[in-house]
Every structure is written in C-alpha cells, then in structure tokens.
Amino acid sequence: MNYYERYCGDYGRDTGHLSLTQHGVYGVLLDAQYSTEAGLPGAYESLYRICRAMAKVEQVAVRSVADEFFPIGTDGLRWNRRARRVIAEAVKRIEASRSNGRNGGRPRNNPAGTREEPDRFSKETRQVPKQEPRTNPAETHAGKELTNPSLHKSEKQKPARAALALPDWVPAEAWADFDEMRRAKNAKAWTHRAQELCLDELAKLRAAGDNPGDVLRRSTARSWTGLFPLDRRKAERSPGRVERHADNMDRLTGKTHERTIEGVAERVDKPALFAVPGDLREPDADDVEGRGPGRSQVGLGG
Numbered sequence: 001m002n003y004y005e006r007y008c009g010d011y012g013r014d015t016g017h018l019s020l021t022q023h024g025v026y027g028v029l030l031d032a033q034y035s036t037e038a039g040l041p042g043a044y045e046s047l048y049r050i051c052r053a054m055a056k057v058e059q060v061a062v063r064s065v066a067d068e069f070f071p072i073g074t075d076g077l078r079w080n081r082r083a084r085r086v087i088a089e090a091v092k093r094i095e096a097s098r099s100n101g102r103n104g105g106r107p108r109n110n111p112a113g114t115r116e117e118p119d120r121f122s123k124e125t126r127q128v129p130k131q132e133p134r135t136n137p138a139e140t141h142a143g144k145e146l147t148n149p150s151l152h153k154s155e156k157q158k159p160a161r162a163a164l165a166l167p168d169w170v171p172a173e174a175w176a177d178f179d180e181m182r183r184a185k186n187a188k189a190w191t192h193r194a195q196e197l198c199l200d201e202l203a204k205l206r207a208a209g210d211n212p213g214d215v216l217r218r219s220t221a222r223s224w225t226g227l228f229p230l231d232r233r234k235a236e237r238s239p240g241r242v243e244r245h246a247d248n249m250d251r252l253t254g255k256t257h258e259r260t261i262e263g264v265a266e267r268v269d270k271p272a273l274f275a276v277p278g279d280l281r282e283p284d285a286d287d288v289e290g291r292g293p294g295r296s297q298v299g300l301g302g
Helices: 008-014 020-036 044-051 056-069 081-102 172-186 192-207 212-221 241-253
Strands: 257-261 264-268
Touching: 020 044, 020 056, 020 081, 044 056, 172 212, 192 212
Parallel strands: none
Antiparallel strands: 257 264
16 A cells, blocks of 8 residues: 555544653654555564664564554454555455456447446446536527526616706716716726715715816816815915915015005005116116116116
C-alpha cells in the first residue's frame, strides 16, 4: 500500500502514554507493515534493524511498542490489529481492479451510440440506449414549451412604476436633456426616486429665485449629476480681483475717481501714496509742462 488513513483521535487515545521515542518506533513499524502488506518478524533483532535502533534506550522502546501494539499471531508474525483489517480490505479491492483490467476494463461505446457490456458480465449483450443531451430547448418533442422558473429568475421584471409627471414650471426640453445626460453617466443610479428628489431640489432653487431651465441647462452642459443654485447678483458680491486692482492703481497714482456717500456720487481727488514717474500716468490738466507736483525729479535734467 502506498498510503493509509491515520485517525488522529483514535491514535491519540491509544498512544497517549508513549514517550517521544516510542512514538517514533510506532510510526516506523506501522509504515513497514503497510508498505509490505505483511506481518513483521517476531524476533526483536529483526525489529531493531527495521527501526535502526542502535542505542539501548531505542531498543527498549522497540520491545515495549512491539509487544503492546504488534503482538505475535498464530502465524508467528507480528500484526497491528487495525493494520491487518485495513490491508485485508485493500487487497480485495486491488484484486478486483486487476481482474477487471484483465477482462478489458469498463464497457466502451460502440459506433451505433449505445453502450455494450462484454460477454463476461452477462450471457446476453445488454444495450443501453443513448441518452438525450441535458439541454433546455425552447420546446419539447411534443411541442409544449418547457417552463423552469429557476432558469428564468434573472429575467423577471420588477413592476414598472408610473411615468414621472413634470410640474408645469419645469421646461420639458431642458429636463429631457438633463435626463439623457444622467442616463448616459449612470443609468442604474437614475432611479424614479432619484428623479423625484431632483425635482424637489429644483423646486427649492426656484423658490430661491433661480430659473429652473437655466439650472437644468447648466448642470447638463457641465455634466453635473446634481442641481445647484445659480450665481447671485454681482452687485451683492465683494469686488473681484480686477476691481480691486484698478482701485489700488488709482490710489497709488492719485487718479481722480468716484465714490458714493449716502447714495450721492461725487468726484474725489486722492493724493498719491508716493510719487511715480510722469511717463507712467497721463498728465493732468494742471500739469502744464507734463510735470505735476507729485512727479519725481529723479533722473530729469533742469
């Protein structure tokens, strides 16, 4: 035998009292019995050679294990009880396989498509009809449709919901463009409930003063999946970078500009924070020679 089954629970229960050396002796003797499929010699000296037991302590372990687990039988050989039973059963299976092999093995398919049993198994040749392939055609031979609910679970459709009703204040064309964009990005996420939530958000933006059509068109153009408020009036926002830059230049150069005090616009002449060369600004009306009072004198002759 090339292998044998070892039941760890049974082995631990029967050999829990053995030492480490005795466990090694048990394994070597068991392997020798299964590999030879025969009984072990009864003499201790032969067992010493099988286990390579050279030291006295090893030989003592061989004698104790052999006497307890490999007793001498009526044939004068040592047998392990479980090993003897397993080997006997295995020999029967091996002999049966060898016999079948000598008789030609398993029955083969003949050209007619049937399986023919050899004469050694029966006095008459047994014909086994060829089975139909296990397929699932749309119709049976009788013309009746095959119904198998387990094969069509994935094809079951969920109950369709009613079409989404758009309020009168929602532009149909703008909503259709937004709907097409959302379906192109992620059709699974664009559910009936998601559309209702978008309409609720659009109603809030409309109440805040935003045009629903402009909100929808901006989200469509920028491929936004959500709806966001439009930019508020620019007059309510703080001055941008351009406005702040122009104001700073006016303060640096002393250029006249307007300011509003209590709703009344007036002209204000702010003095320059520092003098700059005249060629960096246009000459004022009071600067007759192109040299104002604030013009720098550095680098200019008489």
